[in-house]
Amino acid sequence: MGAIHKEVMLHGLERHQMIIDGIIQELDLEAYAFDIRLILIEAVTNAYYHGNLSDCSKPITIRYLLMDQLLKLQIEDSGAGDSGLVFPEAIGSDELLEEGGRGLYLIRCFSDSAEMIHNTMYISKSICPS
Amino acid sequence: MSEIIIEMPELFSVEEAGHFREEVRNYILGGHSSFLLDFGTCRFIDSTGLGVIVSSYKKCVETGGTIRLTGMNDNVRKIFELTRLTHVFEII
Numbered sequence: 001m002g003a004i005h006k007e008v009m010l011h012g013l014e015r016h017q018m019i020i021d022g023i024i025q026e027l028d029l030e031a032y033a034f035d036i037r038l039i040l041i042e043a044v045t046n047a048y049y050h051g052n053l054s055d056c057s058k059p060i061t062i063r064y065l066l067m068d069q070l071l072k073l074q075i076e077d078s079g080a081g082d083s084g085l086v087f088p089e090a091i092g093s094d095e096l097l098e099e100g101g102r103g104l105y106l107i108r109c110f111s112d113s114a115e116m117i118h119n120t121m122y123i124s125k126s127i128c129p130s
Numbered sequence: 131m132s133e134i135i136i137e138m139p140e141l142f143s144v145e146e147a148g149h150f151r152e153e154v155r156n157y158i159l160g161g162h163s164s165f166l167l168d169f170g171t172c173r174f175i176d177s178t179g180l181g182v183i184v185s186s187y188k189k190c191v192e193t194g195g196t197i198r199l200t201g202m203n204d205n206v207r208k209i210f211e212l213t214r215l216t217h218v219f220e221i222i
Binding site: 100 | 141143144145173174176177178180181182184185187188205209212213214215217218
């Protein structure tokens with residue numbers, strides 16, 4: 001598997017699904033399409049609403065590297081950086097009927113590691129060759 | 131009042147969630163409060179989609195109704211299981 005290392009920039013959420021589908025296709029990871037789509041949509045949605053405060057003029061950058069059966073993703077927003085971002089380990093019984101709060105939890109569920117440093121989310125996910 | 135069946139979109143994310151919220155809201159304003167969400171053709175849902183379904187569910191319960199789910203594929207069901215919403219919704 002040769003290394004693929006690229007980045008793409010988007011503004012707002014109008015084209016993000018199409019861009020994410022293009023990344024999956026380029027990486028030839030259709031077998032992981034659901035997982036990668038979920039991770040990236042949650043990360044980009046978080047970047048748009050919480051990092052860029054719903055400002056369509058502010059860019060979001062997705063960087064992706066696939067090498068040695070490991071997919072590394074970076075999603076950078078234009079915010080000041082959120083040092084308090086927590087990826088929950090579980091959904092509590094008292095949180096079941098909350099409207100929000102599941103996105104970061106799902107990223108954690110579908111990735112090997114996820115952390116937010118300054119204004120960039122770093123995610124890694126193991127990929128087994130098909 | 132009879133149960134309204136809503137066919138869920140293939141991808142249920144930000145944009146589709148907004149349409150769904152409006153659709154359910156209009157049904158509730160029209161006196162309906164019980165819904166069966168058919169996921170037969172839905173192959174993706176994210177946290178925004180889940181949030182809108184939960185929000186709609188709470189409105190339905192307030193007016194004496196409920197929301198049931200059917201037709202989920204393995205991936206969609208896994209999202210409901212991970213977020214423990216299988217404890218909230220009746221799945222048929």
